[in-house]
Amino acid sequence: MAKVFIYPATSLILSDMVARFGHEPLGSAIGIRERIQTPGFESPPLQITPEEPKKGLKWAAVEVPSGVRGRMAVYGPLIEAAEAAVIVRDPEFAFGCMGCARTNELILFHLRNMGIPVLELDYPESEDEGIAFVAAIREFLNGLPKEASE
């Protein structure tokens, strides 16, 4: 079972596909859950403490806005743990403020430069494209190691 980072990180379709075909999806829910269930954070509701932008320095330079670094404190450890990635290009709903937009760019940059297997595709717009979409993901995921990592 490989750890597969999904982009958009909140995607229902990608999360389901990865789990359905026998791997572990890594998305924003995993990082958020860790914070939600950790006692002692000082700033609910977002659970982003002043420490988060400091942690984010590992993935983004100091002149990068702290919002991006705060977000990377959530996504960075997941990207580092990822053994593969499935990316949907230009997802319409993944727009947002500049912090989200720049974080998304940084996530894609890291995924493409890590040297892990990456599958990039577009959301299907028809039944035929849906069939090709599922087939591509299935073939990609079947090519990943099935045994547990670590």
Added chain:
Amino acid sequence: MAEYIPTYVGTVTKYVFVESPLLTPKDLAVRAYEISGGVMIKETCFGLQVTGTPDEVEALVAKVREFDPFHIFVKDRGFPPGDERRCRANLGGARPGYLGHEFEMKKVRYISKGLEAAAATAPSLPEKPKSLDARRLKEMMDAEEP
């Protein structure tokens, strides 16, 4: 600032979406209650939210999927159900994340077709022209002796 004391520590929460001509979210909820075995289930307009220990939730989700494997979709959720920071009852209006679900639920019928096709056969992928990788291009340029 008040200390934050988390609830439902050690649990996982999963969304179960159903988009089926044969199974409504209400039917799914009733069937899920029958096999829940103590796992917390919250009915929603699109399906369920299931909360419990990872093993319990995994087992329940696997059983629930069997009701209509091509039309039931599952994903993780970071927040537990009813969390005041996300529950629309407290916020007034759609909760954060709603637009993403709405967008993807328009696409899942195509995915269902894809899953049915994948189960029926193993279709060969259409040939797509591959663009030249930038690293490969640089290697080719470097290999050129002056």
